[in-house]
Each structure stands twice: as structure tokens, then as C-alpha cells.
Amino acid sequence: MCRFYFLFVFILVFTSCSQKEQTFISDPDYTKNHEWQLTDSLSLSGQYAVKLDQQNPFSLNTPISGVKKGEIYEASVFRLGGDPLLKLAVSGEHDFYSEANRKIKSIGDWQQIRLRIRIPDELDGTTIQFFAYNIGSNINLADSLTVTKLQFNETESLPDDIFLSLTYQILQDFHIRHFKPLAVQDILDYAKREYLEPLFLYKGTNYQQFKNTFEQHIENYDTGKLYAQLKAYREDVHHPSVRFLHDKEAMDKRQIAGYTPGMFFSINDRIEVFTERLNDKSYEVHVKQLIGDYILKDINHFTFEKDTFSVAADQFGEGFYVFVLKQNEHSFKVPIVINGYTDENTVAILAPLSTWHAYNAYGGKSLYRNAIDLNDVNFVSVNRPITSIGFDSSVLSHDFFALYHIFKWFDEHYNASVYPDFFLEASPGKLAGYSTIVIAQHAEYFSPAMFSNLVNLTDAANLISLGGNQLYWKIKWHDDFQTMETRKCGDFFENTDEPGGLWRNILTSEARVLGVAFTESGYGTYAPYQVKNKSHRLLQGLNIPEDGIFGEKGMNGRAISGVETDKMIAGFHENAEKIAKGQNPDNGGAEMVFIPRDKVATFSCGSIVCGTGLGVDSVFSGIISNFMELYHVEK
Structure with a gap:
């Protein structure tokens, strides 16, 4: 015993x-x-x-x-x-x-x-x-x-740093949802429904604590007054996930690691890989190609001794690859995409490379983690091994195979090219002429040029948002796209009078482009969609179940409304049509929205993982096929 x-x-x-x-x-x-x-x-x-x-x-x-x-x-x-x-x-x-x-x-x-x-x-x-x-x-x-x-003492209040950050976020949502002052109880009801329950389960924020603190901060409620007050406090309103030290051991340098500055290459490029090793012994490079959902095929292998090596892309051909660096029992995966970029391609898929760099904590810092000091992280470099990309189904928002799955489906049906999202700023001319632009997975970080060029390009092209929490944080590129800057607390970008923060705070919103915007409700959950308009044109000819439920399983076995979800926002597109809504808890389901725009149109699925349903769920695949049939133009 x-x-x-x-x-x-x-x-x-x-x-x-x-x-x-x-x-x-x-x-x-x-x-x-x-x-x-x-x-x-x-x-x-x-x-x-x-x-x-x-x-x-x-x-x-x-x-x-x-x-x-x-x-x-x-x-x-x-x-x-x-x-x-x-x-x-x-x-x-x-x-x-x-x-x-x-x-x-x-x-x-x-x-x-x-x-x-x-x-x-x-x-x-x-x-x-x-x-x-x-x-x-x-x-x-x-x-x-x-x-x-x-149990909580109902007289407790929230510390200012938590309250200010949380309330700032809530009022940002009000800023894009409503156009007149709301009563205090409306604010509290909304906060409880959309924010406090999921935040409590993750961070311990309690509704009664929030209510007590909110009532202490305001006597006569006025949206403009409170919002202005919180903006004045922005020096103290920091993104909550970077204000404490993380365990550095999880982000220390590896026995062997490596990276490519671009990750995306044309068939005529040379692929240059920079390695980091704790010794100067030789190492192997095993080239593996993605040929199916979570299936890799061995293509070739090499042995190198120098820290940098390069190989010609044309010896492998177009496709998605993983270069596995090996030294004894240690290994590190470097993702590579090789494109053909032919004139026949009519679909451009934008990969969320900016977001992958934002989450990359290799060496001790990302825009979410800091193992070095207690300061906010405002700059991240792209020139370092990337650890934020997953090669299995455990990291769904940054799943390399999910991006491949999306590309493969569009390429087989319509001929597609895939570009890193920052090409919207670096080379927007390369994206002109495509009939349909697809924003894949989780393109959360967008610069002003990326945002405006996307708007301009989609004046004459269809837009499909095949992801969630997209066009969210405002960023600025430096050093020829080698360094990314963000100011999550709303401070000015370095050496400018241009503020950072969320796009929805600066007289625009992701909803202006996509028709939907991210909210916390439903965070971390998975659910199928349910049809809300069975007579919609994008559902014609599809075998809709009697209960209207679809998307119960994607390529990874999970339902396709999940991880982070976007909802339809009133006031941006009067002609926006809701097709379906995810059945996630707390009314947190992704909302599938269609916006006709004369000869072109916009479609948003509202879920980071919705693309995993292509070719797996017949209804979801049929919706995208119907959209393309109605609006996509082949060359």
C-alpha cells in the first residue's frame, strides 16, 4: 500500500x-x-x-x-x-x-x-x-x-495588464461589428459569450473578475471614450503570450539544423541550404518527396561536410519536398517547394510563410515566445531553421502536408502554382493574370502592401480564403524580406509614424476583404459544418444529408471547422451570403460565406483546417467545385 x-x-x-x-x-x-x-x-x-x-x-x-x-x-x-x-x-x-x-x-x-x-x-x-x-x-x-x-472570490478583480489587453481586444471586435454605443450589459454579455469562457479554460480569466474590473473602470459608458482610454494605455497592453519567459531548453539549437532563405523555388533555381551543427563532422541529406497525405518517398541522398550546400532544383522536378539533415541519430527537416510556374496555371495558392516565421521560436524567440528576456518580441528573422512547421497531423494550423493537400487538389483540377504570401508585396506582378487566388491555412500576418495588393489583384480575380484567422496582424518587412516586424501593442513601426497592431483597428478589417473575421469562440475545437441555406447556388447538385451536416472528417481524420474560426461580420458586404456554419461549442463554429462581385466572387470557409476536406468530404469538395465552375476562367 x-x-x-x-x-x-x-x-x-x-x-x-x-x-x-x-x-x-x-x-x-x-x-x-x-x-x-x-x-x-x-x-x-x-x-x-x-x-x-x-x-x-x-x-x-x-x-x-x-x-x-x-x-x-x-x-x-x-x-x-x-x-x-x-x-x-x-x-x-x-x-x-x-x-x-x-x-x-x-x-x-x-x-x-x-x-x-x-x-x-x-x-x-x-x-x-x-x-x-x-x-x-x-x-x-x-x-x-x-x-x-x-472556486473564486466574487470580489476579486483582474490585474490591469490582463484586463486592459482583454478589453482592448473585445472593443476591437465591437469596433468592426457595431456603429453605435452599447450598454454595459451588452458588452459584458458579449465578452462572456465570445471571450471569457475559452480564455478561462486556457488562462483562468473569470467572468465575475472581468465584470468587477469593468465596472470599476467605467461609470457612464461611451464606446468612444473607453476605446480612447484603452488606446492611451497601449504602452501596457501587450500581447499576453510574450510577456513571460519560456523554457529555453525547448528552443535551444539542435545537434544539426538548417534552413533555406526562400523555401519556395522555381524549377530553374539552385536550392541553397545553410546548416548549423554542434560539430564539424560530415552529415547526410536525405531528399524525400510528398506523394500523398503523410506519405513520403525517398528520392536521393547526399553527404556534405561544409556548412552550406546547394543543389539544382531541376534534378528533382516540381513538387513538395523535405530535406532531412542527418548526423548520427540526430535529424532536422527542411521544407522545400519547387514550382513550374507555367503560363497554363490559372490558380495561385498563397502559402502562409509569414505566419510560419512569426511562430518560429528557433534560437529563443518568436512573436509568441521569449526564452531570452522579458521584453516584447517585435522583430523575427527568416534566416534561421524553422520549427513551426509540422510534418504530421499534430500541428494542424502549420501542417506542411495540409498545404500540399490543398495544392494537389487544385493542381489536379485546374492547374495551380504556389507562392509564399509575401510575394503579394515582393512580386505582385507574378500574381497578376491568375483567375483565382487562394489564401491557404493561416495567413495571419500581412503588411500594408500585401493587404492593398491583394485587394487590387482580386478586383479582377476570384478570392478563396481556405483558412482561418487570416489578415489579422499588421507587419512591416525589412532587409529585402529577411526580417519581419510587428507591433502588437499598437506602437509605431521602427523609424515611422505608422502604427502596428491589428488590421481591424486601423479603419479597415479582414472582413472588408474576406467577409469574415476571427473571434476567440471555438478556439481549439473541431466540428463539422451544418448547411444554413440548402437552396444556395454553391450547393446545387450535391448530395446534402438530411440533417445538413458535412465535413465530419478531413485528411487527418478530424472535422474541418476548427483550430481557429472566423465569423461573418455585418456592415462590410450587404450581399454576403452565409452557406454553412461549424457546429463548434460556444457558438464558435466557422461561418462559410459567399460574396458575388460582378464577374468574380469571394468565398471564405472561416476555418484553418477546412482545406483538409478537399477530395475527402464530397459536399465540401463540391462546394469549391461549384464555385470554380461558376466563376473560374481557364486559359
């Missing part, structure tokens, strides 16, 4: 201003019945940890009976080595299930992950169960699962 005390403790905590803890031991027969899962080779808090593998993927089961609707529970567990396939999950009656694998801190080689849930009405009085869950094939170790019940 004493082994169990080393292995696992279930803690029930009621949290308020004066926190008290009461410790309970759950399932006293757990250790006796699960000795085969114990290991004393490595542990965090005592003598034992538990092993989870394919045959025994579940452990540390922690039931909590008699839960009440609206209660908040927070669980955490430690995993060894940080394998994202070991998750913390909770399940209950009525098919209730939630999971998380987000790291919140490290102790040595152990990473703590956290899951927070609110008990829904239908689970009132039932039992839920938290557990560690290994969905991978490797053996993983887990230790020290705890569960905490949260």
Missing part, C-alpha cells in the same frame, strides 16, 4: 483568496491491481512512476463522483520527456470527453500538462474520471496526477 503514496496523489482544492488544501487518496487498490505498470527506474515525486504503451495506454484513473453543473475542475499530470502523444484526459456520461497536452512547466526532464473543464448541465450529479492517456506507440512514463476544484 505504501507504494501508492509515492505514485499518485489526488488533491481536492477549493481555491479562493485564502486557499485551503485538503488531500485525499483515491482508489487505494490501484497500486495492488496495477503493479505491472509500475517502474522504479525513473520517478518524479517518489519511488514509482507508471508506464503507458500500446497495450496499456491508460493509467492513473481518478474518478470524481457527484459533480455539479457549472463546477470547475483543473487536473495536471507530469510526463517524462515531453512526448505530445501522452495526454491528460477526462470522460463522463453522455459521451463527454476532453483532453489536453499543453505544457505549463518543467521540472528537470518532466513536463507538467494541465486540463481545465467546466461541468456541463447534463453531467450534474454524475461521475467523471480523469486519466493519463498514451495515444502513441512508444512507451511513456507519467507521475503525480492531481485534480483541483476551483
Whole structure:
């Protein structure tokens, strides 16, 4: 029995201003019945940890009976080595299930992950169960699962830095949704519905705390007055994710890594790759080509000794590739795209390269993470190995295979070329003449020239937004597109009188171009779409299910309304037509919108992962095909 005390403790905590803890031991027969899962080779808090593998993927089961609707529970567990396939999950009656694998801190080689849930009405009085869950094939170790019940003192307020940033974001939404002052209760209702529930589950922001603080900051509500006040506070309104130090070990340089300055090449280019190594020994380069969804084919391999090497693109041919740099057991993937750019191509796909660089934390900094100091990050370089691109389905918003999947579908049906999104500023002439422009996945970062040139190009071309949270942050390029600058707190760009921040704050909005705009509701969830207008022209001839549900599975097995979602915005396009809406929780589903524009048109799916449905979901593929049939012009 004493082994169990080393292995696992279930803690029930009621949290308020004066926190008290009461410790309970759950399932006293757990250790006796699960000795085969114990290991004393490595542990965090005592003598034992538990092993989870394919045959025994579940452990540390922690039931909590008699839960009440609206209660908040927070669980955490430690995993060894940080394998994202070991998750913390909770399940209950009525098919209730939630999971998380987000790291919140490290102790040595152990990473703590956290899951927070609110008990829904239908689970009132039932039992839920938290557990560690290994969905991978490797053996993983887990230790020290705890569960905490949260309660809040209703007199608490939010710190100014959190309140100002949150309220600024909420009023930015009002700035593009409404054209007259709203009552205080309207603001609070909107904040609760669109922001506070998802933010609570991730950051702990509580509605009552927000309400208390909001009422302290304003007596006679006036939208303009409060908005002006918050703009004056912009020195303190920082993007919340860059204001604390991250674990640098996760962003340190690798044994071997590399990058290409451009990533996108024509068939006549030479591909130059710069490497970084911790020693001067030779290394191998294995060239692999994407030939299907998460399928790679070996093409060639080379051995080099110098830090830089170059190869001719025409020896590989057009396509998507991964150059795998290998030195002993260490490896690093470098994505490469080779285009033909023929005159017959009529579809231009814009890859979200600017966003990939914004999220790239290699060396210690990105626009979201900072392991070097406590300052905001305003500049990032493109000349470094990129770690923000995924080569499997675990990083859906930056999935290299998802971009390939989108390109392959359009190329097979209409002949397509793919360009990095910054070509809208660097070489807009190369994009002129295409009948349809597709913005893929998650083109979140846009410079003024990129924004205006996209508007100009799509005066005569169709626009398909096959992604979500697009055209969101304003950026500025420097050094011949080698350095990207952003000012998320609204400060001026370096040596200019031009402010940064969100596009929707500077007398324009992504909704002006796309008809939809990002909101927090639905963040991190996946759901199918449901048809809202069965008679719409883009649905003609399609086999629509009776319930109108489609998009239940994309190329990765997940539903296609998800990760981050955009919603239709009133006041920008009076002729905008809503076709379907994602069924994500908290009214957070992506809204699929069609905007006819004389001889051309705009279509927005509103979801980062919607493109994974092409060629997989017949209804979604049919909608895009109908759009192209009506408006796309072949050469």
C-alpha cells in the first residue's frame, strides 16, 4: 500500500483568496491491481512512476463522483520527456470527453500538462474520471496526477495588464461589428459569450473578475471614450503570450539544423541550404518527396561536410519536398517547394510563410515566445531553421502536408502554382493574370502592401480564403524580406509614424476583404459544418444529408471547422451570403460565406483546417467545385 503514496496523489482544492488544501487518496487498490505498470527506474515525486504503451495506454484513473453543473475542475499530470502523444484526459456520461497536452512547466526532464473543464448541465450529479492517456506507440512514463476544484472570490478583480489587453481586444471586435454605443450589459454579455469562457479554460480569466474590473473602470459608458482610454494605455497592453519567459531548453539549437532563405523555388533555381551543427563532422541529406497525405518517398541522398550546400532544383522536378539533415541519430527537416510556374496555371495558392516565421521560436524567440528576456518580441528573422512547421497531423494550423493537400487538389483540377504570401508585396506582378487566388491555412500576418495588393489583384480575380484567422496582424518587412516586424501593442513601426497592431483597428478589417473575421469562440475545437441555406447556388447538385451536416472528417481524420474560426461580420458586404456554419461549442463554429462581385466572387470557409476536406468530404469538395465552375476562367 505504501507504494501508492509515492505514485499518485489526488488533491481536492477549493481555491479562493485564502486557499485551503485538503488531500485525499483515491482508489487505494490501484497500486495492488496495477503493479505491472509500475517502474522504479525513473520517478518524479517518489519511488514509482507508471508506464503507458500500446497495450496499456491508460493509467492513473481518478474518478470524481457527484459533480455539479457549472463546477470547475483543473487536473495536471507530469510526463517524462515531453512526448505530445501522452495526454491528460477526462470522460463522463453522455459521451463527454476532453483532453489536453499543453505544457505549463518543467521540472528537470518532466513536463507538467494541465486540463481545465467546466461541468456541463447534463453531467450534474454524475461521475467523471480523469486519466493519463498514451495515444502513441512508444512507451511513456507519467507521475503525480492531481485534480483541483476551483472556486473564486466574487470580489476579486483582474490585474490591469490582463484586463486592459482583454478589453482592448473585445472593443476591437465591437469596433468592426457595431456603429453605435452599447450598454454595459451588452458588452459584458458579449465578452462572456465570445471571450471569457475559452480564455478561462486556457488562462483562468473569470467572468465575475472581468465584470468587477469593468465596472470599476467605467461609470457612464461611451464606446468612444473607453476605446480612447484603452488606446492611451497601449504602452501596457501587450500581447499576453510574450510577456513571460519560456523554457529555453525547448528552443535551444539542435545537434544539426538548417534552413533555406526562400523555401519556395522555381524549377530553374539552385536550392541553397545553410546548416548549423554542434560539430564539424560530415552529415547526410536525405531528399524525400510528398506523394500523398503523410506519405513520403525517398528520392536521393547526399553527404556534405561544409556548412552550406546547394543543389539544382531541376534534378528533382516540381513538387513538395523535405530535406532531412542527418548526423548520427540526430535529424532536422527542411521544407522545400519547387514550382513550374507555367503560363497554363490559372490558380495561385498563397502559402502562409509569414505566419510560419512569426511562430518560429528557433534560437529563443518568436512573436509568441521569449526564452531570452522579458521584453516584447517585435522583430523575427527568416534566416534561421524553422520549427513551426509540422510534418504530421499534430500541428494542424502549420501542417506542411495540409498545404500540399490543398495544392494537389487544385493542381489536379485546374492547374495551380504556389507562392509564399509575401510575394503579394515582393512580386505582385507574378500574381497578376491568375483567375483565382487562394489564401491557404493561416495567413495571419500581412503588411500594408500585401493587404492593398491583394485587394487590387482580386478586383479582377476570384478570392478563396481556405483558412482561418487570416489578415489579422499588421507587419512591416525589412532587409529585402529577411526580417519581419510587428507591433502588437499598437506602437509605431521602427523609424515611422505608422502604427502596428491589428488590421481591424486601423479603419479597415479582414472582413472588408474576406467577409469574415476571427473571434476567440471555438478556439481549439473541431466540428463539422451544418448547411444554413440548402437552396444556395454553391450547393446545387450535391448530395446534402438530411440533417445538413458535412465535413465530419478531413485528411487527418478530424472535422474541418476548427483550430481557429472566423465569423461573418455585418456592415462590410450587404450581399454576403452565409452557406454553412461549424457546429463548434460556444457558438464558435466557422461561418462559410459567399460574396458575388460582378464577374468574380469571394468565398471564405472561416476555418484553418477546412482545406483538409478537399477530395475527402464530397459536399465540401463540391462546394469549391461549384464555385470554380461558376466563376473560374481557364486559359
